[in-house]
């Protein structure tokens with residue numbers, strides 16, 4: 335139904351317009367009496383065999399919604415009905431910002447991929463934190479935090495710390511995003527010294543609380559092995575809880591031909607191998623001791639299993655969900671249950 339009727343209709347319109355319209359449609363649909371219960375029963379079955387305890391948090395399954403989909407925490411309740419074990423909101427910055435000029439999101443239909451240069455468009459931490467107050471959902475909420483465009487890299491830690499403190503009591507885990515290609519110079523925060531300084535300040539703050547929050551680092555797929563080695567050294571030294579691998583890539587060679595592609599970060603099927611290779615490398619290098627959340631190009635059960643085989647403990651999805659439709663999480667979880675029951 336989704337691929338035959340709904341997707342062809344939706345894909346007639348520009349992607350960001352459809353993204354925003356879908357939010358409104360889902361909100362309206364969920365206002366219909368009993369609709370949330372119907373959606374929950376249909377899409378969101380809880381299978382005990384899929385439950386996982388990681389970072390002392392209880393994930394009902396291994397699949398989460400990646401950052402960037404619900405940047406402003408507008409639709410958490412409704413999105414949780416589609417079976418995700420966790421939803422990562424953001425990237426959130428201290429001040430609201432509009433992001434880059436539109437159009438800034440593009441479909442590569444035949445590749446089941448997207449190119450985006452959104453640029454951290456978000457409502458800012460004050461407004462978003464208000465939306466999170468008194469939120470009651472049966473899924474884990476992560477906050478992906480970043481810096482404002484006009485904050486220099488030397489001062490970036492202040493932005494991250496500000497968001498961290500504001501959101502501390504409202505979310506279950508944090509993701510430090512130093513890997514978006516669409517905020518100038520942001521990815522330089524992955525360099526050893528800057529990264530150490532940033533994560534050290536956040537860990538120090540984290541340790542002030544009686545129960546600290548898991549902190550994960552989201553990295554780029556475009557790092558060299560030396561750069562990844564440096565990242566691992568910092569992460570291990572500061573006892574960061576895990577790595578999210580990966581964000582989008584600006585490496586156009588992962589796309590099939592030499593067409594004149596739009597500028598921005600590539601996500602979806604074309605990213606799958608590159609991001610899975612990064613997981614494999616980190617997993618081997620850390621002797622499987624570091625928790626990795628695998629994201630990049632998952633669009634079916636097989637591409638998810640590739641991430642687990644590479645060393646991921648959990649996975650996240652964004653682009654694949656757009657292409658495959660709302661039933662994808664249910665479908666992948668069901669196949670997992672069947673496979674587990676065979677063993």
Ligand SMILES: Cc1cc2nc3c(=O)[nH]c(=O)nc-3n(C[C@H](O)[C@H](O)[C@H](O)COP(=O)(O)O)c2cc1C
Pocket residue numbers: 400401402403405424425439448450452454478511514552580581582600601602603605629630631632650651652653654
């Ligand atoms: C339109 C769009 C916006 C995104 N925004 C963010 C963001 O704000 N912060 C972030 O960490 N990742 C962001 N991402 C990256 C995704 O979280 C994910 O890492 C990436 O898309 C790879 O996963 P996928 O292939 O399943 O889409 C965005 C991705 C897309 C397509």
